[in-house]
Amino acid sequence: MTTLTLAKALNEGMRKAMEDDPKVLVMGEDVGKLGGVFRVTDGLQKDFGEERVIDTPLAESGIVGTAIGLALRGYRPVCEIQFDGFVFPAADQIITQLAKMPLRSLGTIKLPVVVRIPCGGGIGAVEHHSESPEAYFTHTSGLRVVACSNPADAYTMIQQAIRCDDPVIFFEPKRRYWEKAEVDTSATDGWFPLGRARIARPGTDVTLLAYGPMVKTCLEAAAAAEEDGRSLEVVDLRSLNPLDTPAIVESVRRTGRCVVVHEAPVFGGFGAELAARITEECFYSLEAPVLRVGGPSTPYPPSRLEEHYLPDLDRVLDAVDRAFAF
Amino acid sequence: MTADASRGAQAPPELVQLLTPEGERVEHPDYDIDLTPEEVRGLYRDLVLVRRVDLEAVALQRQGELGIWASLLGQEAAQIGSGRALTDADMAFPTYREHGVAWCRGVDPVNLLGLFRGVNHGGWDPVEHNFHLYTIVIGSQTLHAVGYAMGIQRDGAVGENGAATIVYFGDGATSQGDVNESFIWASVFNAPVVFFCQNNQWAISEPLEKQSRIPLYRRASGFGFPGVRVDGNDVFACLAVTRKALADARSGQGPVLIEAFTYRMGAHTTSDDPTRYRVQDELEAWKLKDPIERVRAYLFKNQLADQAFFDEVDAEADELGRDVRKRCLEMPDPEPLAIFDHVYTEPHRLMDEERAAFAAYLSGFEDEESGR
Numbered sequence: 001m002t003t004l005t006l007a008k009a010l011n012e013g014m015r016k017a018m019e020d021d022p023k024v025l026v027m028g029e030d031v032g033k034l035g036g037v038f039r040v041t042d043g044l045q046k047d048f049g050e051e052r053v054i055d056t057p058l059a060e061s062g063i064v065g066t067a068i069g070l071a072l073r074g075y076r077p078v079c080e081i082q083f084d085g086f087v088f089p090a091a092d093q094i095i096t097q098l099a100k101m102p103l104r105s106l107g108t109i110k111l112p113v114v115v116r117i118p119c120g121g122g123i124g125a126v127e128h129h130s131e132s133p134e135a136y137f138t139h140t141s142g143l144r145v146v147a148c149s150n151p152a153d154a155y156t157m158i159q160q161a162i163r164c165d166d167p168v169i170f171f172e173p174k175r176r177y178w179e180k181a182e183v184d185t186s187a188t189d190g191w192f193p194l195g196r197a198r199i200a201r202p203g204t205d206v207t208l209l210a211y212g213p214m215v216k217t218c219l220e221a222a223a224a225a226e227e228d229g230r231s232l233e234v235v236d237l238r239s240l241n242p243l244d245t246p247a248i249v250e251s252v253r254r255t256g257r258c259v260v261v262h263e264a265p266v267f268g269g270f271g272a273e274l275a276a277r278i279t280e281e282c283f284y285s286l287e288a289p290v291l292r293v294g295g296p297s298t299p300y301p302p303s304r305l306e307e308h309y310l311p312d313l314d315r316v317l318d319a320v321d322r323a324f325a326f
Numbered sequence: 327m328t329a330d331a332s333r334g335a336q337a338p339p340e341l342v343q344l345l346t347p348e349g350e351r352v353e354h355p356d357y358d359i360d361l362t363p364e365e366v367r368g369l370y371r372d373l374v375l376v377r378r379v380d381l382e383a384v385a386l387q388r389q390g391e392l393g394i395w396a397s398l399l400g401q402e403a404a405q406i407g408s409g410r411a412l413t414d415a416d417m418a419f420p421t422y423r424e425h426g427v428a429w430c431r432g433v434d435p436v437n438l439l440g441l442f443r444g445v446n447h448g449g450w451d452p453v454e455h456n457f458h459l460y461t462i463v464i465g466s467q468t469l470h471a472v473g474y475a476m477g478i479q480r481d482g483a484v485g486e487n488g489a490a491t492i493v494y495f496g497d498g499a500t501s502q503g504d505v506n507e508s509f510i511w512a513s514v515f516n517a518p519v520v521f522f523c524q525n526n527q528w529a530i531s532e533p534l535e536k537q538s539r540i541p542l543y544r545r546a547s548g549f550g551f552p553g554v555r556v557d558g559n560d561v562f563a564c565l566a567v568t569r570k571a572l573a574d575a576r577s578g579q580g581p582v583l584i585e586a587f588t589y590r591m592g593a594h595t596t597s598d599d600p601t602r603y604r605v606q607d608e609l610e611a612w613k614l615k616d617p618i619e620r621v622r623a624y625l626f627k628n629q630l631a632d633q634a635f636f637d638e639v640d641a642e643a644d645e646l647g648r649d650v651r652k653r654c655l656e657m658p659d660p661e662p663l664a665i666f667d668h669v670y671t672e673p674h675r676l677m678d679e680e681r682a683a684f685a686a687y688l689s690g691f692e693d694e695e696s697g698r
Contacts, residue, residue, distance in 0.1 A: 051479075052480075057510050061504055062504075062507035062510065062511050065466065065468075065470060065473065065504060065508070066472050066473030068470050069471060069472060069475070069477065070480075072452075072474050073476075073481070075480065092463065092466070096463050096466065097463070097466050102671055103447065103667075104448045105451075105452060106449070107671070108451045108453060109459075142669055142670065144670075144674075166670050242676050243676070244675075245675070245679075
């Protein structure tokens with residue numbers, strides 16, 4: 001066991017993947033000498049060289065488009081998109097090519113490309129640096145979409161994503177990059193499957209469903225609720241596509257109440273998919289409708305307002321109260 | 327508003343030509359080609375056969391057997407010339423109109439039809455043929471080609487006996503961001519890639535003036551690599567220029583942009599109506615520069631082929647057309663559950679669930695059909 005920040009855990013995971021497989025490449029803006037604007041790729045170019053850790057020209061479509069070409073030649077590129085709001089120039093390559101080319105080829109092509117995206121708010125940034133675009137990608141079949149929430153998962157999941165033969169959109173909670181935890185870097189197998197949710201905190205009264213940065217917020221809410229005598233179960237989805245529906249259903253049938261929490265706007269957000277599925281699968285177990293806590297259905301506000309925009313402990317507990325009011 | 331022609335004015339464009347529309351062999355200071363009579367007859371055969379497949383596909387569409395078809399009529403020389411310049415180790419990335427290049431890469435013409443008939447999105451193995459699937463979104467494949475070329479570099483496959491990629495796109499595509507980004511990537515990384523732009527003068531209804539104020543091949547200089555304009559209806563010149571560009575790329579000298587100056591003699595696709603936007607005189611003028619007629623004239627004038635040869639190729643073309651038609655009509659519709667196949671390479675829970683649910687739904691109709 002070693003104590004790592006989430007950023008360092010990702011770094012160590014990528015390093016391990018590059019050591020294990022010479023076909024693994026890292027590419028993106030400023031990923032070389034600088035080590036990325038969040039230092040997630042720190043030191044990789046120094047150790048693996050410019051051929052494997054590629055500082056690219058400043059164009060996101062070019063990053064993903066050339067990564068597809070490298071994958072066609074047998075490489076496993078890991079692309080860094082610098083910030084969530086900058087992924088959209090690459091959206092065409094991701095949605096029309098990366099997601100669909102294997103199907104187009106009737107299975108003769110596989111595209112093991114990872115697109116890493118630091119996501120979410122809470123760091124006092126200017127516009128386009130705090131978004132949560134996961135629903136655009138979960139709506140695109142052909143992609144796997146995952147979101148890590150803590151250093152231990154980050155270390156494992158980045159390696160799993162790189163080993164996966166499908167394209168993976170890998171969301172990283174940027175405001176949790178500097179949070180530390182124990183990580184077992186010796187384990188190379190016996191991992192949970194990529195796509196498996198985890199119960200981050202067991203409980204009996206309400207299921208909180210979260211992923212990425214909101215897992216910690218939900219854990220804090222659960223700790224606070226305990227003082228009020230309420231037992232909240234926190235489920236960290238880890239993977240949004242595929243979704244670990246059995247784990248979710250098992251939890252909600254047990255608790256009878258469910259609150260979904262994400263930073264993205266509620267309207268048309270991933271929570272809508274969760275609420276619909278849970279309603280269908282757990283209808284006779286539910287004591288209350290599935291409630292959603294998320295950002296207002298507005299663009300992300302200027303950062304002086306972000307504490308009002310982002311779901312926090314109180315907003316989560318407010319929803320829990322409402323779930324009990326039915 | 328039109329641009330002031332005096333701004334950015336340059337010398338008139340140059341054009342590499344080795345065979346005139348009249349079938350006269352001409353010299354060029356930078357490019358030459360030495361073909362045996364058999365090789366010239368081979369090129370003629372290629373040109374005739376791909377035009378015949380194209381004609382058959384247009385007819386199949388008119389008869390409702392294909393949903394749509396993108397004709398290559400008029401662009402045969404550009405495609406056969408460049409396609410025959412490739413070695414087996416080279417990789418080609420096409421648009422959706424490169425039926426002639428597909429022919430050169432050994433793709434069965436019937437397999438091109440699946441996409442247009444609606445039975446699949448791409449019906450050949452791109453690895454087997456080193457010929458990627460057709461890409462419909464304009465210009466996307468240029469980045470794939472450059473990435474692939476970067477892979478060639480990382481494999482150490484540049485240099486003697488090296489490999490290169492060639493990527494096809496049209497005049498309209500040169501306005502796409504992806505094409506410009508691919509130029510930048512290729513230049514910065516010195517990637518072994520040949521950009522083969524078939525300037526057929528029309529992007530559906532928009533003439534070249536809507537895309538560019540300068541000859542397209544000159545754009546290359548702004549990105550830091552050579553550009554050359556070749557007579558796209560001259561199969562000799564297309565072969566010579568592409569061979570040279572590929573050799574340069576394979577040996578590590580980096581990218582080249584080739585602008586094959588040609589003409590889309592047919593509609594953009596079978597859904598298009600060019601009479602709405604271009605005049606008949608223009609088509610008539612280009613008919614005089616037909617890519618096949620000039621090779622036929624060259625063979626005839628130089629007594630490199632007799633009438634029996636031409637008759638033989640025509641008969642082979644008709645037989646190929648019949649065969650393509652027959653096998654197109656025999657192409658089976660996919661099974662409904664094929665919708666879920668190959669979406670993911672690894673097992674995926676949602677695909678499994680939805681496939682099973684859809685199968686169960688469909689099985690309800692089997693009961694009805696069996697009269698129960």
